[in-house]
Amino acid sequence: xxxxxxxxxxxxxxxxxxxxxxxxxxxxxxxxxxxxxxxxxxxxxxxxxxxxxxxxxxxxxxxxxxxxxxxxxxxxxxxxxxxxxxxxxxxxxxxxxxxxxxxxxxxxxxxxxxxxxxxxxxxxxxxxxxxxxxxxxxxxxxxxxxxxxxxxxxxxxxxxxxxxxxxxxxxxxxxxxxxxxxxxxxxxxxxxxxxxxxxxxxxxxxxxxxxxxxxxxxxxxxxxxxxxxxxxxxxxxxxxxxxxxxxxxxxxxxxxxxxxxxxxxxxxxxxxxxxxxxxxxxxxxxxxxxxxxxxxxxxxxxxxxxxxxxxxxxxxxxxxxxxxxxxxxxxxxxxxxxxxxxxxxxxxxxxxxxxxxxxxxxxxxxxxxxxxxxxxxxxxxxxxxxxxxxxxxxxxxxxxxxxxxxxxxxxxxxxxxxxxxxxxxxxxxxxxxxxxxxxxxxxxxxxxxxxxxxxxxxxxxxxxxxxxxxxxxxxxxxxxxxxxxxxxxxxxxxxxxxxxxxxxxxx
Amino acid sequence: xxxxxxxxxxxxxxxxxxxxxxxxxxxxxxxxxxxxxxxxxxxxxxxxxxxxxxxxxxxxxxxxxxxxxxxxxxxxxxxxxxxxxxxxxxxxxxxxxxxxxxxxxxxxxxxxxxxxxxxxxxxxxxxxxxxxxxxxxxxxxxxxxxxxxxxxxxxxxxxxxxxxxxxxxxxxxxxxxxxxxxxxxxxxxxxxxxxxxxxxxxxxxxxxxxxxxxxxxxxxxxxxxxxxxxxxxxxxxxxxxxxxxxxxxxxxxxxxxxxxxxxxxxxxxxxxxxxxxxxxxxxxxxxxxxxxxxxxxxxxxxxxxxxxxxxxxxxxxxxxxxxxxxxxxxxxxxxxxxxxxxxxxxxxxxxxxxxxxxxxxxxxxx
Numbered sequence: 056x057x058x059x060x061x062x063x064x065x066x067x068x069x070x071x072x073x074x075x076x077x078x079x080x081x082x083x084x085x086x087x088x089x090x091x092x093x094x095x096x097x098x099x100x101x102x103x104x105x106x107x108x109x110x111x112x113x114x115x116x117x118x119x120x121x122x123x124x125x126x127x128x129x130x131x132x133x134x135x136x137x138x139x140x141x142x143x144x145x146x147x148x149x150x151x152x153x154x155x156x157x158x159x160x161x162x163x164x165x166x167x168x169x170x171x172x173x174x175x176x177x178x179x180x181x182x183x184x185x186x187x188x189x190x191x192x193x194x195x196x197x198x199x200x201x202x203x204x205x206x207x208x209x210x211x212x213x214x215x216x217x218x219x220x221x222x223x224x225x226x227x228x229x230x231x232x233x234x235x236x237x238x239x240x241x242x243x244x245x246x247x248x249x250x251x252x253x254x255x256x257x258x259x260x261x262x263x264x265x266x267x268x269x270x271x272x273x274x275x276x277x278x279x280x281x282x283x284x285x286x287x288x289x290x291x292x293x294x295x296x297x298x299x300x301x302x303x304x305x306x307x308x309x310x311x312x313x314x315x316x317x318x319x320x321x322x323x324x325x326x327x328x329x330x331x332x333x334x335x336x337x338x339x340x341x342x343x344x345x346x347x348x349x350x351x352x353x354x355x356x357x358x359x360x361x362x363x364x365x366x367x368x369x370x371x372x373x374x375x376x377x378x379x380x381x382x383x384x385x386x387x388x389x390x391x392x393x394x395x396x397x398x399x400x401x402x403x404x405x406x407x408x409x410x411x412x413x414x415x416x417x418x419x420x421x422x423x424x425x426x427x428x429x430x431x432x433x434x435x436x437x438x439x440x441x442x443x444x445x446x447x448x449x450x451x452x453x454x455x456x457x458x459x460x461x462x463x464x465x466x467x468x469x470x471x472x473x474x475x476x477x478x479x480x481x482x483x484x485x486x487x488x489x490x491x492x493x494x495x496x497x498x499x500x501x502x503x504x505x506x507x508x509x510x511x512x513x514x515x516x517x518x519x520x521x522x523x524x525x526x527x528x529x530x531x532x533x534x535x536x537x538x539x540x541x542x543x544x545x546x547x548x549x550x551x552x553x554x555x556x557x558x559x560x561x562x
Numbered sequence: 563x564x565x566x567x568x569x570x571x572x573x574x575x576x577x578x579x580x581x582x583x584x585x586x587x588x589x590x591x592x593x594x595x596x597x598x599x600x601x602x603x604x605x606x607x608x609x610x611x612x613x614x615x616x617x618x619x620x621x622x623x624x625x626x627x628x629x630x631x632x633x634x635x636x637x638x639x640x641x642x643x644x645x646x647x648x649x650x651x652x653x654x655x656x657x658x659x660x661x662x663x664x665x666x667x668x669x670x671x672x673x674x675x676x677x678x679x680x681x682x683x684x685x686x687x688x689x690x691x692x693x694x695x696x697x698x699x700x701x702x703x704x705x706x707x708x709x710x711x712x713x714x715x716x717x718x719x720x721x722x723x724x725x726x727x728x729x730x731x732x733x734x735x736x737x738x739x740x741x742x743x744x745x746x747x748x749x750x751x752x753x754x755x756x757x758x759x760x761x762x763x764x765x766x767x768x769x770x771x772x773x774x775x776x777x778x779x780x781x782x783x784x785x786x787x788x789x790x791x792x793x794x795x796x797x798x799x800x801x802x803x804x805x806x807x808x809x810x811x812x813x814x815x816x817x818x819x820x821x822x823x824x825x826x827x828x829x830x831x832x833x834x835x836x837x838x839x840x841x842x843x844x845x846x847x848x849x850x851x852x853x854x855x856x857x858x859x860x861x862x863x864x865x866x867x868x869x870x871x872x873x874x875x876x877x878x879x880x881x882x883x884x885x886x887x888x889x890x891x892x893x894x895x896x897x898x899x900x901x902x903x904x905x906x907x908x909x910x911x912x913x914x915x916x917x918x919x920x921x922x923x924x925x926x927x928x
């Protein structure tokens with residue numbers, strides 16, 4: 056092969072003494088190829104690329120561009136060297152148009168007309184579809200991503216780094232993106248994709264470099280590998296990808312959701328007239344592109360969203376009797392034994408209190424228990440110890456702020472707490488988001504145990520393979536509407552994927 | 563496309579692990595030492611004075627006589643009380659900048675009670691009435707921003723700040739209303755009868771001030787650390803979403819804690835008027851409501867750390883005025899010394915969290 060566009064040698068980066076994000080990593084990126092950087096969350100993929108794009112500065116090691124040693128101390132340095140990164144969270148100004156966002160921060164050399172022409176040239180060359188006069192706040196996620204790529208290209212990048220570009224896209228949009236990436240590759244650009252999705256890796260990349268715990272564990276050619284081998288490289292051991300699914304015969308109706316509708320702040324229906332039943336002893340999977348109303352649906356059941364007129368959620372449990380939940384406060388709903396374990400993107404934003412330790416977090420929904428104005432910490436402390444032992448939470452002590460724990464441990468505390476509250480209905484959203492494969496399977500087992508105990512479980516997931524393996528029934532949401540209810544044992548991935556993106560015509 | 567290489571920068575700022583407690587204390591001690599050294603240089607170069615004698619004079623200003631020591635203690639207590647009053651609000655991320663106004667209104671109500679009831683009912687009863695009324699008035703002064711924040715999520719910083727100016731105007735109105743000599747001041751209230759004044763205890767004038775402040779400080783600490791309401795306060799401060807998810811009534815928690823904050827500020831006004839100055843003017847709060855914000859932040863909302871920091875700030879203040887009178891410096895010189903010391907302490911926070919790595923073998927860019 057010709058000389059590498061980018062070579063990284065012996066790169067190390069630490070955050071404090073405890074977190075070694077990258078350790079002695081070597082990496083080569085060539086022109087005219089697509090390199091996938093594969094690894095689990097926290098394996099150091101993004102950190103490594105951030106050092107290339109000038110966000111971080113390596114503690115040790117060298118970077119070569121076209122064979123010459125360079126120093127990249129800021130994103131501007133990176134641009135000057137032809138390196139551009141498209142971050143997971145877009146860096147665009149909402150009230151500006153696409154073109155204004157592209158030109159912002161650049162020295163004003165040419166007339167706007169000339170710039171527009173240049174941008175349009177880039178678009179037609181690679182097949183981008185972009186309305187340059189559209190404001191950002193009117194754009195879909197996919198349009199924003201397109202704009203970020205065009206912006207990077209316009210600034211002269213010939214090494215492009217994309218951090219999890221497909222995370223928020225529909226299958227159709229992913230296909231378009233991949234076409235564009237191939238066009239850019241044919242044009243001689245060097246492209247790096249940071250991802251943890253194996254199927255996409257196998258589809259788009261030429262070479263795959265796998266990171267594990269901050270180290271480069273090997274680079275393989277796509278043509279010479281398969282998903283099983285890549286998984287083992289990522290995890291470092293043989294993994295049996297098998298989820299148990301028992302059939303619970305004795306079922307009772309727990310929730311009867313009828314015509315549930317929720318509007319967002321912009322007065323748009325985000326949950327649109329959804330009706331379904333939920334039974335004890337089943338896992339109801341909810342599939343949908345992110346932002347299809349999953350979050351709002353669960354929040355509405357928990358009393359966290361204002362429901363529109365006509366909405367009804369009938370709750371029926373042996374212990375607490377029959378109740379209409381719409382109109383009740385969250386406090387009352389929790390006391391009826393409904394529990395929501397919602398894992399937001401930043402993990403701590405809703406559900407846990409970052410600066411508090413395990414004990415105080417375990418107490419979150421039960422702190423009112425006990426008489427008098429003071430807190431009773433004894434019981435929560437015992438519970439926290441139990442969760443720590445049973446789920447193997449790694450924490451120095453029970454008062455150690457949970458925000459300093461790793462994502463896996465944080466999630467174990469969250470899910471552990473909800474299970475410990477002995478729920479009648481347990482709703483989880485993105486329970487395995489960001490977890491390594493082994494911890495994910497531990498969580499699936501926990502949910503299965505709950506199901507066998509007769510708990511009615513709702514599982515909102517992102518990974519279709521897992522949804523299909525875990526759920527008894529799968530409810531597909533599309534644009535806030537219920538777009539299909541499938542049997543988990545017979546449904547196919549294609550079927551679910553189709554329903555996620557194609558709204559059925561109204562009858 | 564032409565590729566530009568850059569020169570390797572001289573240093574980088576890198577995050578480091580949380581330092582252990584002894585290490586943190588060492589950092590603070592070293593920063594104070596460094597600050598004293600730099601101030602010494604400043605003193606020597608600019609004023610040509612002997613730094614040691616200047617520091618001696620500072621110490622003398624704060625602790626030179628037993629009376630001065632008591633005044634330092636008294637002022638420390640007042641600043642501490644105001645800082646403690648901010649804590650329930652600040653921990654909830656409600657940036658109460660209205661302590662000034664709440665102190666004024668608390669002080670104004672105290673002054674009014676002293677004027678109208680001072681000579682009519684026994685001081686002990688009057689003190690209890692003034693305590694309660696000043697707390698209510700302080701709370702009342704924070705009610706409006708609290709309700710608006712809880713209901714409409716308005717910006718509390720601006721709102722509480724503007725309430726200060728309203729309070730100043732009201733106080734000025736009453737000062738003129740009560741002023742009988744056209745001197746634009748109320749003068750010492752009940753100068754002869756001492757009605758409503760804090761009584762001397764064991765021959766000491768300020769024991770009651772200390773007692774009130776100690777009790778409130780401990781109470782607030784217990785409230786925040788061990789009570790259910792204090793727990794709610796902490797959860798709301800960390801994340802409103804989490805609080806709602808746990809079934810906490812967020813607007814109610816905001817309202818109650820801001821009212822509590824205002825009430826304690828109001829009590830600070832009572833302590834100032836009945837226990838210290840025995841008068842009221844638009845200078846009664848004297849900027850302490852803002853100084854307390856610094857104390858609160860430096861102490862990371864821990865009431866016990868606030869004792870140390872309030873004492874330190876009051877010490878600097880007393881010392882600064884002493885050196886300006888001892889050496890004939892104008893107050894700017896002493897302010898500069900105070901400034902240098904505070905600046906160093908604030909930046910030690912940075913070195914507790916980050917370290918600077920210097921690149922020794924710098925590569926030259928092209």
